[in-house]
Amino acid sequence: MGAEVTLIEKDEPGAHASGKSFSWINASYPKKPWSYFHLSRLSLASYLNLQNQLNLDIKWGGSFEWFDTEEQTQMLEKEIKNIQLYDYRKPINEYLVKMIDQDQARNLEPNVNFGSHSSIAFSKIDGAIDSLSAIREFLRKTRDFGGQILFPATFQKFKYLGKKLVAIQTSVGEIATDQVIFACGIDTDSNLNSKIMKSSRPGIILTSKPMEKIIDGVIVAPGVHIHQQIDGKVIIGEQQGAPMSHFDRLTNRPEKFPNEEDSNQHQDRILNIAKKFIPKLSNFDMEKITIGWRPLTKDEKPVVGPLLKMPGVYVAAMHSGITLASIVGNLCQTELLDGNPSSLLEDFRPSRFN
Ligand SMILES: Cc1cc2nc3c(=O)[nH]c(=O)nc-3n(C[C@H](O)[C@H](O)[C@H](O)COP(=O)(O)OP(=O)(O)OC[C@H]3O[C@@H](n4cnc5c(N)ncnc54)[C@H](O)[C@@H]3O)c2cc1C
Structure with missing residues (x-):
């Protein structure tokens, strides 16, 4: 039927x-x-x-998520323990979601700067x-x-x-x-x-032209999300939404920036955060910047x-x-x-x- x-x-x-x-x-x-x-x-x-x-x-490269504050990190650790109950019959090293430290994370994603973060949630099954x-x-x-x-x-x-x-x-x-x-x-x-x-709420996404392979997984770092598609394009999303002061201008849910200067400012702001975590993004060559409404x-x-x-x-x-x-x-x-x-x-x- x-x-x-x-x-x-x-x-x-x-x-x-x-x-x-x-x-x-x-x-x-x-x-x-x-x-x-x-x-x-x-x-x-x-x-x-x-x-x-x-x-x-x-x-399917997994995801790596971590936070800057102690409070958010503790919450992350607590919730990951709950999620691990799905895998209770597996040996710990086969858990699909687990906390790893910066050295383990760096082994998996050598081009990412995880700083000194020792509590990174790695979800092997994400994509x-x-x-x-x-x-x-x-x-x-x-x-x-x-x-x-x-x-x-x-x-x-x-x-x-x-x-x-x-x-x-x-x-x-x-x-x-x-x-x-x-x-x-x-x-x-x-x-x-x-x-x-x-x-x-709006979200800005930057898309690069195809680049050499830099990362496999989804990097969910404080302030920014980054992944690289199979075709080599790097996708960067911001975590922080628009500030309250912009709300009047945004009531009609624009999908374009008012001018090129604004667009460039947002691009630089987001890219600068991303480069802190992935220095190789200094070669980022923009294909497009979009505004999406969630x-x-x-x-x-x-x-x-x-x-x-x-x-x-x-x-x-x-x-x-x-x-x-x-x-x-x-x-x-x-x-x-x-x-x-x-x-x-x-x-x-x-x-x-x-
Ligand atoms: C910046 C951003 C980042 C996001 N990141 C993630 C993420 O990482 N992971 C995740 O899971 N989700 C994410 N989301 C959310 C996800 O993209 C949405 O939940 C999903 O795309 C919604 O799909 P949809 O089909 O409901 O809406 P849409 O994709 O908006 O499609 C709805 C369509 O309906 C059409 N339509 C409306 N009214 C009419 C009508 N009267 N007649 C005919 N057509 C009509 C519209 O034109 C529109 O194209 C993100 C969203 C944004 C904006």
Whole structure:
């Protein structure tokens, strides 16, 4: 059994969060409640499975995370101990997530300056994906299966006959359907007239031109995230969001800097932090700088499932959407095609905001 699928996108696929993401696929720290962590862990396994069917550029190099303050470090150590309970039957040296010191970390990532940090969380199973190339691959496969992809095409409204959804109205005409899935990120509430999302926060990402290989894993250092894709491009994301003083200017969620000077300032600021940890980034040759807006739900946990008051409408909104895409896609498909609600999604239903 299957479904006839039409994907509509108001701009172009990957135009917003998914194409402007740091794209770390992670099951490390500090996802809570544990059902959220568990879902992330399952998603990593689900990606491995998906890689048997699709050509996804994922670099499985693990992740290295550490903090500057004693308080944050203690919290990290405590949470990693909890995560290690997943591996309780393994010998300690085979734990998938563990604390390592700067010498062990340097052995794995010789080009990274870990300073004198002796508590670094190493999550062996994490990876990072080239999300734009993954989107192209998903579209290709959708077309192969007979699906239609329409863009630019904007959802406008629903058409119900009694309580039954029969079509949606879009900017390119009416599309007959009995089931719509809204995976529309920061626009979830404006499309569904719902109260699921809170204000989005921006994040800047720098992408280099392809470089010689510098790192294997995802480096999550104080103030900055760095990884290098399979094609050699280095991706740098900032941890610190925009300061409060910028909030007025940011209410319209701009995806471009007001001028080149601003863009250069941000690039220099982020690159200077990154170079402290990876001096070889002095050769960083910029390909692009992007501003992405994070889809944040009210409690920052995923929101996945049917909208009970709107028959035929299903929503999937979340931060960590790159990490979770694989498992959530899988579970949505099972719920919608087989009609069996998944207990893995119990904690994440949209009904919690009613
Ligand atoms: C800077 C940054 C760093 C991030 N880092 C990570 C990370 O390391 N790991 C991780 O797991 N997650 C990360 N995220 C979060 C992750 O990128 C998002 O959770 C994920 O991309 C959300 O996907 P989405 O499909 O819900 O939203 P989007 O990718 O924004 O897609 C939604 C699409 O819906 C379209 N749309 C909206 N309304 C309509 C309409 N009416 N009709 C038609 N189309 C419509 C939009 O145009 C948009 O393209 C990051 C996000 C940002 C911004």
